Amino acid sequence: MKRTISFTTGKGSVNHNSRKFHATNIDPERSHLNIEYFNENIKDVYHELFDEALARYNEKQTRNDRRIDDYYEKILSGKQEKPFYEIVVQIGDKDNMGAKTEDGQLAGKILDEYMKGFQKRNPTLKVFSAYLHMDEATPHLHIDFIPYVTGSKRGLETRVSLKKALESLGFKGGTRSETERNQWYAHEKKQLSELMLNHGIEWEKKGTHEKHLSVLDFKKQERSKEVEELEKKKTELQSENQSYEEINENLKGQLSELDDEIRSMQNGMEKSKKEAESARKQADKYQKRMQELAPMVKDMEHMAAKFSDNPEQVLPEAGSIESGKSYREKKAKPLMEKIVKVLRSVYASYLDVSRKFDKLQLSYNRTVEKANNLSDRFHEIYTENQELKEIVRDYECVKAVLGKEKVSGIVQMEKQREQLLKEQKRAERRKQNREAR
Structure with missing residues (x-):
């Protein structure tokens, strides 16, 4: 016995799948035979998968407009990815695998076996609804x-991505017909065919001409093929657009970093200017004080040394009323000692003020030099920022003239060329190392 395998993209009507309402093509008397494998709220699953990564992402953002409040709502309203995907899997058709027949019952048994191994085979495709x-x-x-994919370098560490999720399972896109999704479909069909073979059913791979189809069925199949082709084209465009978005995000990220560094430099310059102004005022204060003390301390050490000599050589003899010895011991010598002490104290104060002034002058010069360096760096970064903005404008002009698809293609070709050059250089170095040994 041979039967076909059908893998199609579903509409994703969870309420229909769970039979919260019954369409006209449903027999309610047989609904109890249905099997529910998963029935989880998609928002709860999003919280489970992405909340931790979302919190880490938001912590890194310096701008509120780049924060994400609700990841599910962001994906729902975005154009890069769908919130979820649905596949519909079927063996045969209503004529050879009708649900009421024994063959139909066998098809149900095989599909049940297939579903029980689905999540284990596809760990990066989180199933939340299956019937x-x-x-x-x-x-x-x-x-x-x-x-979803983990360890992402762009956006959230854990984020929604059909392309990356399938790549992590080993399906890497090549030609337009060999996309990640088509390769995955082929792999899953093979898994199902092996289960079918265990029950004596061979996989019938039909070509372009199919027999036993009514006109209506044939039209429906042709329309299904058209939809599948459109889905392939959509996936390819999303991949190309993602490349453009990555480039744009990188440029925006560099501009944002430069803006942050410019603001930081401006703040640093303001702080340095304030420090320099404070140091200048303090230096001016000490300089003024030194100018006031300068006349007073002129020749002060000389005077102190002079009056430190033997008072008997400096002071005059006592008058007739008081004896000389009494005059010198009780009046002259104590007075000279006080004068010397005061002179030396004033001189020490002068030296202390002078040292503080020199220290402040040095600090002021260093602060001014730091402010000048910050100013030079600020102008360098500002110039670099302007150049990056000009690059972004040029890139937007090129994209507008050539189109996003062509620009993305050129970028991909250039990336591949750079990678090839790197590999050639590495091979050349390895060859030189071998020859050197």
Whole structure:
């Protein structure tokens, strides 16, 4: 027995899948045969997957407009990624695998086995809603999942990304027909075909011409193919657009860092100017005080030395009323000692003020030099910032003229060329090292 395998993109109607309402093609009397595997609120799952990464991301932001309040709402309103994806898996069709027949029951059993291994095979596709429907014409699975990647260098460390989620599972895109999603589809079909073979059913791979299809079924299939092609094109455009967004984000990040550094430099310059002004005022104060003391301390050490000599050689003899010895011992010598003490104290104060002035003068000169260096660095960064802004403007002009797709293609080619050059240089170095040995 041979049967086809169908993997299609679903509409993602969780209420329909969980049978909160019944469509006209459903037999309610058979709904109890359905199997529910997962039925979680998508917002709760988003909190579980991304809250920690979101908190770390927001802590790093210096600008409020770059913070993210609700990651689910951001993805829902964005254009880069869908909040979740759905696939519908089916074996055969209503004519050869009708749900009411024994073959249909067997199809349901195989799909049940397939679903039980799905999450283990695809750990980066977080399933939050999954059902096996046995109450429609043909048994089939609805699997709703959130694709995510960890360790991301852009945006949140853990973020939504179908491309990266599939890459982490080993599916790397190549040509337009060999996208990550197409490779993954092929792999999952192979997994399902092996389960089918265990039950005696071979995988029938049909070509472009299919038999036993009614006109309506054929039209529906052709429309399905058109939708699938559009989905492929959409995925490719999203990938190209992501490259552009990465470049734009990098430029914006550099500009933001330069803006922050400029503000920091401005603050540093203001602080240095205030410190320099304070030092200048203090120096002026000490200089004024020194100018006041200068006449007083002129020849002060000489006077102190002179009056430190033997008082008998300096002081006159006592008068007739008082004996000379009494005059010198009781009046002259104590007076001279006080004069010498005062003179030396004033001179010491002068020296102390002079030292403080010299120290402040040195500090002032250093602060002025620091402010000048900050000013030079500020102008360098400001010039670099202006150049980056000019690059961004040029990039936007090129994108407007050539189109986002062509610009992204050129960027990718240049990245590949740079990588090839790096590999060639590494190979050349290894060759030179081998020859040297």
